[in-house]
Amino acid sequence: MSTREPGDECRLAAAALQRFPAEVAILDVDGEIVSTNLAWRAFAEANGYRGDVEMVGVNYLDVCDAAAAADGDAAVAATGLRAVFAGRRDGFDFEYPCHSPDERRWFLMRAVPFTVDGGRYVLVSHLNVTERKLAELDVRERTTQLEGIATLLSEDVQRELSTALGRAVLLNRELGTARSIDLEGSLHRVNALLTDALALLTGEDVDLxxxxxxxxxxxxxxxxxxxxxxxxxxxxxxxxxxxxxxxxxxxxxxxxxxxxxxxxxxxxxxxxxxxxxxxxxxxxxxxxxxxxxxxxxxxxxxxxxxxxxxxxxxxxxxxxxxxxxxxxxxxxxxxx
CATH class of the missing domain: 3.30.565.10 (Histidine kinase-like ATPase, C-terminal domain)
Structure with missing residues (x-):
């Protein structure tokens, strides 16, 4: 059975934070970065950050404010963070796009306040949610396509089918042959299939x-x-x-x-x-x-x-x- 020395938990937490897969920075009450993890530094280096990739001493709020004029998302982030710093919010979550020249990316920023030895800090993490976002966009696109198909079926196809069915009914009344009866029956079945297909596409209330x-x-x-x-x-x-x-x-x-x-x-x-x-x-x-x-x-x-x-x-x-x-x-x- 292992025994723990004083300070082991702090060292364990610090080591885990360094290896945490999302980009993480710890800010002080003034918004200055006091610590970053490996993922944060790797992201900064990979995206051409000019300066010390640890970014210790950089004021995160100042960075957001500087970008706010051209980037509305930066303004939202700065406002949310200030609310956390002021104690008006217990936390702040914000999803934003961060596209590179050759890749579409989205991140979820999460800010959580905490205290250590009476000092107040905010942990800011940036989690890559691109895979989930692309899946959402794909579902949205498919939904739009299905809505278009449903409109086509309900307006154009159903109108033409109703016209054809009406003519088949009149024709069958005039002729009364086996072929005219089969034609009318086939069109009735197609109309029923179309009605059912529209119910499945649109999710409208079914006729119980x-x-x-x-x-x-x-x-x-x-x-x-x-x-x-x-x-x-x-x-x-x-x-x-x-x-x-x-x-x-x-x-x-x-x-x-x-x-x-x-x-x-x-x-x-x-x-x-x-x-x-x-x-x-x-x-x-x-x-x-x-x-x-x-x-x-x-x-x-x-x-x-x-x-x-x-x-x-x-x-x-x-x-x-x-x-x-x-x-x-x-x-x-x-x-x-």
């Missing part, structure tokens, strides 16, 4: 009605090319759901069963407390491609759509794939 679990599952099964596969619905019940979207959720999970369980897979649908499940045995050796796509990609895309359908209903879809594959949907409202 009372849906029979067994009837929905069996109807979805008939729409999938099941080959020699079989289905058992082990429970009955009525749940609040969008009838079209619930059917498509079943279809996507059934597609997963055919990919992972093989053409003669047996699929069971049942209930569990506040939800339902789709379960089947995984085949030991499954095809590595499905219609030119890998098995993993096929399953992932089907589960992604099923998860989105669950999400717009306020449900949660989880997967347990330990030998027996089980997709569980929780948060379902059962109706009597």
């Amino acid at each position: 009605v009372s849906v029979d679990l067994e009837a929905s599952a069996k109807a979805a099964w008939r729409k999938v090319d099941t080959l020699d596969a079989t289905l058992t619905v082990d429970a009955t019940g009525v749940l609040a759901a969008d009838v079209g979207l619930l059917g498509r959720l079943f279809q996507h999970l059934f597609e997963c069963a055919l990919v992972l369980g093989g053409t003669d897979v047996h699929v069971s649908v049942g209930t569990n407390g506040d939800g339902l499940h789709v379960e089947f045995d995984r085949e030991q050796a499954v095809s590595t491609t499905v219609d030119g796509r890998s098995t993993a990609d096929c399953v992932e895309s089907n589960v992604a759509v099923a998860s989105r359908i669950a999400e717009v209903h306020g449900w949660t879809l989880t997967t347990d794939a330990d030998g027996t594959v089980r997709y569980e949907v929780s948060g379902v409202e059962w109706r009597t």
